[in-house]
Amino acid sequence: MSLELRARNALIVARRLRQKALPGDLRARVTALEDEVQEQRQLNRRLAELLDVVTELLIPIQDRDEAKVQEILKGYRSTL
């Protein structure tokens, strides 16, 4: 068996060993995955908040009327 083939086999064995993870490792991986999924879920609120700022604050501010901008900033605050 060539050295290259032996190395490849050793890699496959190592990968299989990793896949047969001990229950403790699996639990840790599931916990980590759950945390990561939860992080992704939290982006929903972040994105909704950004959309709220853009639609309620940023777009009305685009008209660059200073008095109106002040009014919009004050008005937005009162609805938070």
Added chain:
Amino acid sequence: MTVVVGHDGVLVRTAGTGPLLLHLDGRYVWSFTPERDGRPALGGVLVAWPGVLRPFLDGVGRVLVTNGAGEPVFDDDVALGSGAGRIAVVDQHGHPLSVDKVGHLTRSFAATDEAVREEILAGTERAVADLRDAGGVEVYLNYGALLGAVREGRMLDHDSDTDLCYYSRHTTPIDVILESYRVERTMLARGWNVLRMSAGDVKLLLPLSDGRVCHIDVFAAFHIDGVFYQFGNRSGSLPREAVVPPSTIELHGHTFPAPADQEAMLAFLYGPGWRVPDPSFKYADPPAGVRRLDGWFRGFRTQMPRWTEFWRGQHGATFQPSDFARWVLARTADGDRVVELGSGSGADAVFLAKHGRRIRAFDHSREAVRMTRTRARQRHGRVRAERLVLGELRQVLWLGAALARDPHHLYARQLLGTLDDDARAQLWRLASMALRRQGRLFLEFSTGGLLAPLPSPEGLVQRLDPDVVTAEIVAAGGRVEHREVGPGVGVLGRPDPSVCRLVATWKEPS
């Protein structure tokens, strides 16, 4: 007797009693199911006193425990704590309180007179009209009020509020959240005092003539990927046709919209046994659903109830301006504008205002804002105090935008250690917006290693490593101009062996 009542709780000696109701001096206080709520103990099953009741359990009281059929299983005088005086489970106005189905201490309808109940129902009716006619949502009466109306034709004795839900036709959390914001704005425009509990539910605060404030919950309900979700924490299988279009139901002479299939909704909420009264009922929500609702909608006010409770307990306490306030006073000029974040009692804000600084104070707790305003009024300090929830990005962006146009220094004493990672990142974001043109961030926080004592209030504050804080500031585009560590004081003004004072700037390179 099959039941013994003592310091630790209620010891139930026989199995299969079903739900038990506990009355104190003739008033309903708490109900429980021993098999579910208790733990094995010597001689039976011990159901511990709920934590919310414990502060009241000092003195002597006549305790009556009855089973579901109303038969007494215990009836005797019980001495608890010091055993001096009568035990009274009442609020600050002397109104009797009881433990509700989610474990909160609240006034129940049994202890609410008819006129007040009428105020609650009329207020709920007004909320329904505003949500439906101005808010344009398909609203319906739900939970205890619906159960009482369907099963008994009246409010349930041990219920304490009214809950409204509206069915959202949206099928992504983002759109459900945006709709909830819109509903909140509508209700604010209609004059309601609104408290946001999550990105999917708000409370309408209805003041009552007896001094109490009734909370009317407004919960979003929706389907995502075929699963029905309904705030607080419900999730499972219920078709849209069972929810909308709303039907109607009568309650004490008031007509309310109700779910399309009232019985299907009640079975979804309370299980197939909903027709049989169970005052000790508790929800058994699927954990996967709760996890989703938490991830999508919650996380920005996790510690707020504990802080509100904490500040409520501080009424009457004396707070002195901190040394840090004096330190900052020496580093700012007369007439400088300062925003205090996390103003708490308001002692520092009022001190700085009285010494010529122009102060705006913010705190996430309504109770703390109230304390700051009261202190400012009593001591004639000009302080504008408002709420700010750093966990809510839109509030941070609003304040950052406002301060970018109207520069202030930022001041935060003992705030940093109370924030979670997310809120701390938002603080740096706020600083980077607000201090872009001028101004400095003045911070004081508890530090020290693992050997340092736990800072108080325990569980609400943590010690932070100044190197980590510095790294976060630098990563957010700031620059630490000054840093020192030494003995100081904690949140409550008590000596703290190790606090860090830090000054940072975010000025853009010219």
